[in-house]
Amino acid sequence: MIPVTETLIPPADAERSAGDVLLEVEDLAVEFRSDDGAVRAVDGLSYRVEAGRTLALVGESGCGKSVSSLAVMGLLPPTARVVRGTARYRGTDLLALSPTRHRAHCGTHVAMVFQDALAALNPVHTVGYQLTESLRSRTGTSRREARRRAVELLDLVKVPNAAQRVDEYPHQFSGGMRQRVMIASALALDPDVLIADEPTTALDVTVQAQVLRLLAEIQAERQMGLVLITHDLGVVAGVADDVTVMYAGRAVEHAPVRDLYAAPAHPYTRALLRSVPRLDSGAEVAGGRLPVVPGRPPAPGRVPSGCSFHPRCDMAQDLCRTVEPPLDDVAPGRSSACHFAAELLGGARA
Amino acid sequence: MGRYILRRSLLGVATLLLVMFVLHLLTTFAIQLNGNPALAFFGDKVPTESQLAAVETRFGLDDPCYDQTGNPCLGPFVERLGQYAQGDFGTNLRGREVTDIVATAAPNTLKLFLVVTIVWFVLGMGLGTAAARRRDRSADHGIRLTSVLIDAFPIFVLLLVYRYVFAVPLNGWAEDTFGAGSLPALWFRPSFDDDHPWATLLVPGILLGLAGSAAFIRLVRASQLESYAGDHVRTARSRGLNERHVVTHHVIRNSAVPVVTAVGLTFTEALAGAVVTEGMMNIYGMGGVLWEAVRAADVALILGIVTILAAVTVVVMLVVDIAYAALDPRIRYA
Ligand SMILES: Nc1ncnc2c1ncn2[C@@H]1O[C@H](COP(=O)(O)OP(=O)(O)OP(=O)(O)O)[C@@H](O)[C@H]1O
Ligand code: SF4
Ligand SMILES: [Mg+2]
Numbered sequence: 001m002i003p004v005t006e007t008l009i010p011p012a013d014a015e016r017s018a019g020d021v022l023l024e025v026e027d028l029a030v031e032f033r034s035d036d037g038a039v040r041a042v043d044g045l046s047y048r049v050e051a052g053r054t055l056a057l058v059g060e061s062g063c064g065k066s067v068s069s070l071a072v073m074g075l076l077p078p079t080a081r082v083v084r085g086t087a088r089y090r091g092t093d094l095l096a097l098s099p100t101r102h103r104a105h106c107g108t109h110v111a112m113v114f115q116d117a118l119a120a121l122n123p124v125h126t127v128g129y130q131l132t133e134s135l136r137s138r139t140g141t142s143r144r145e146a147r148r149r150a151v152e153l154l155d156l157v158k159v160p161n162a163a164q165r166v167d168e169y170p171h172q173f174s175g176g177m178r179q180r181v182m183i184a185s186a187l188a189l190d191p192d193v194l195i196a197d198e199p200t201t202a203l204d205v206t207v208q209a210q211v212l213r214l215l216a217e218i219q220a221e222r223q224m225g226l227v228l229i230t231h232d233l234g235v236v237a238g239v240a241d242d243v244t245v246m247y248a249g250r251a252v253e254h255a256p257v258r259d260l261y262a263a264p265a266h267p268y269t270r271a272l273l274r275s276v277p278r279l280d281s282g283a284e285v286a287g288g289r290l291p292v293v294p295g296r297p298p299a300p301g302r303v304p305s306g307c308s309f310h311p312r313c314d315m316a317q318d319l320c321r322t323v324e325p326p327l328d329d330v331a332p333g334r335s336s337a338c339h340f341a342a343e344l345l346g347g348a349r350a
Numbered sequence: 351m352g353r354y355i356l357r358r359s360l361l362g363v364a365t366l367l368l369v370m371f372v373l374h375l376l377t378t379f380a381i382q383l384n385g386n387p388a389l390a391f392f393g394d395k396v397p398t399e400s401q402l403a404a405v406e407t408r409f410g411l412d413d414p415c416y417d418q419t420g421n422p423c424l425g426p427f428v429e430r431l432g433q434y435a436q437g438d439f440g441t442n443l444r445g446r447e448v449t450d451i452v453a454t455a456a457p458n459t460l461k462l463f464l465v466v467t468i469v470w471f472v473l474g475m476g477l478g479t480a481a482a483r484r485r486d487r488s489a490d491h492g493i494r495l496t497s498v499l500i501d502a503f504p505i506f507v508l509l510l511v512y513r514y515v516f517a518v519p520l521n522g523w524a525e526d527t528f529g530a531g532s533l534p535a536l537w538f539r540p541s542f543d544d545d546h547p548w549a550t551l552l553v554p555g556i557l558l559g560l561a562g563s564a565a566f567i568r569l570v571r572a573s574q575l576e577s578y579a580g581d582h583v584r585t586a587r588s589r590g591l592n593e594r595h596v597v598t599h600h601v602i603r604n605s606a607v608p609v610v611t612a613v614g615l616t617f618t619e620a621l622a623g624a625v626v627t628e629g630m631m632n633i634y635g636m637g638g639v640l641w642e643a644v645r646a647a648d649v650a651l652i653l654g655i656v657t658i659l660a661a662v663t664v665v666v667m668l669v670v671d672i673a674y675a676a677l678d679p680r681i682r683y684a
Contacts, residue, residue, distance in 0.1 A: 120585045138591070
């Protein structure tokens with residue numbers, strides 16, 4: 001056999017310093033094979049992750065958040081395939097690599113936290129085993145050393161009684177603790193980029209906040225690039241630096257989080273923001289129900305012509321039904337895929 | 351874990367008692383309906399009253415309940431349980447201890463079983479794993495088709511065809527090529543030879559293993575496919591582990607629970623197959639002895655052997671249950 005360290009772990013990581021571009025996804029498109037032909041689940045998504053920053057990927061269920069992340073990780077199901085685009089990790093296009101070499105980047109350079117930790121962790125192995133199996137299998141760390149690392153990792157994610165709990169199984173943990181284990185296992189090889197796919201949706205609200213804070217702390221401390229996937233803009237405010245809003249498989253708005261909250265440059269973002277409960281304006285929660293974005297997102301393969309949001313948009317004009325708006329810069333550091341983004345922003349300023 | 355094993359053991363003992371009782375009822379009713387099996391002792395001769403009575407006493411058939419159709423004969427059952435508990439399984443019609451017969455027959459059956467188990471386990475794990483890994487590709491289709499084909503030939507058909515079509519020419523060819531007493535010649539002997547148990551057991555064992563492997567291949571494939579679809583496999587891959595590690599530690603390991611369960615079921619199937627195989631290939635083993643005992647209406651021998659086989663099955667099931675708990679922590683800590 002070829003020495004493990006040489007082939008499986010790509011060259012030693014460069015130091016991470018704030019602002020380094022770690023991961024750049026460009027024009028990504030993913031298709032699913034189905035009975036009635038190929039169906040686009042992601043269609044021209046671009047985003048960029050920098051060291052020390054958190055990017056939130058936001059959008060309704062089914063807009064392609066998970067599928068695009070799985071594509072980056074090379075974990076798409078056999079029925080899906082990347083049809084276009086690149087995902088460059090420090091300049092190397094992961095999507096152009098052989099599956100084996102792509103796999104080698106997983107865990108060390110780009111790691112992923114999954115939503116449902118109970119299903120995502122293996123029920124028949126101890127938590128300690130799962131925390132360090134990559135370490136042991138890829139770097140030949142001894143059993144003893146691995147155990148020490150496992151305890152360290154559990155400490156890092158603030159699981160009480162770490163030394164004792166490493167020998168327990170996932171089903172013996174509560175939901176919140178299990179999600180912490182999931183996070184710890186993704187951190188085992190100190191990845192540059194962590195993609196967290198709805199890491200807190202399965203948890204109740206207080207636990208949700210704790211886990212998010214933990215993620216944010218670890219991200220800041222390690223100068224990691226974090227991609228936080230969520231369908232809840234409310235979650236984003238305290239944690240993210242930048243936000244990319246997705247609709248029907250593509251990005252429709254990108255902005256620093258403050259700017260986005262202050263003045264959305266896309267009607268879809270505006271509708272999403274309206275559905276977020278706000279402590280300062282009780283008026284919007286009047287009637288006891290939050291407004292949701294009216295209508296439903298299109299099923300992949302049935303995306304409307306022109307602007308894909310037009311059937312649900314309260315600003316839609318004739319132009320929107322025929323001409324697809326490109327994702328263009330509308331202000332420094334901001335872009336929007338709406339024909340009337342300038343008006344929207346201007347209106348907010350006026 | 352301790353309580354789990356205790357619970358399972360008690361369940362096993364209860365199962366064994368139930369099996370013995372059902373067996374007792376069946377033989378009792380058979381005696382009541384078909385007449386006195388003690389007559390079998392005399393073959394074609396017609397015994398006198400006193401001779402018959404003596405034989406009935408010796409085999410415990412003198413209880414009047416055997417003349418009353420529908421009577422469950424609980425008395426003799428309890429009596430027999432007491433004898434079994436002291437290791438006394440009675441004698442066959444010729445007066446030989448049942449335990450003695452078992453002691454000479456069991457080793458051959460064990461040898462047959464070893465061959466069978468190795469064959470079906472290797473085929474099942476090997477082909478099942480290969481099929482799951484190449485799902486919906488030609489290797490997978492080929493393996494599934496093979497397993498269905500094997501199922502189309504029950505063990506006795508396989509044995510019949512082998513014994514009457516292939517064994518003689520193969521044996522002749524091997525004797526011509528390698529010499530009369532050579533190993534290949536023994537392999538293809540159409541019947542068992544006590545002096546060369548391993549060599550003459552090999553082919554029947556392989557055939558029986560082949561017959562048992564078909565369902566096992568499909569089960570291994572199905573349970574591994576289920577594992578492959580599990581989220582935990584995706585997580586393992588996201589850790590950058592190589593595919594071989596993922597397959598052994600997250601696919602095969604996780605499918606071990608249903609597979610071990612199937613081992614228990616396949617074992618009982620192989621037990622039934624062994625009875626047929628030993629009978630057809632004249633192998634002197636538990637199945638062969640049972641086969642003869644049934645033909646000779648030797649009640650004590652039938653009861654003794656079936657009880658021992660049932661006990662072995664119960665023990666295997668218990669081992670399976672314990673393995674099951676050892677493999678799945680969710681059961682262990684329940
Ligand atoms: N295995 C699959 N087979 C076919 N289509 C799929 C499959 N997985 C996802 N899709 C399609 O791809 C689209 C994007 O799915 P994805 O899981 O990325 O959504 P998401 O944004 O992560 O939503 P959620 O918030 O519900 O997790 C969905 O609309 C779905 O129809
Ligand atoms: S382009 Fe038109 S339909 Fe699309 S979001 Fe803008 S206004 Fe609405
Ligand atoms: Mg998702």
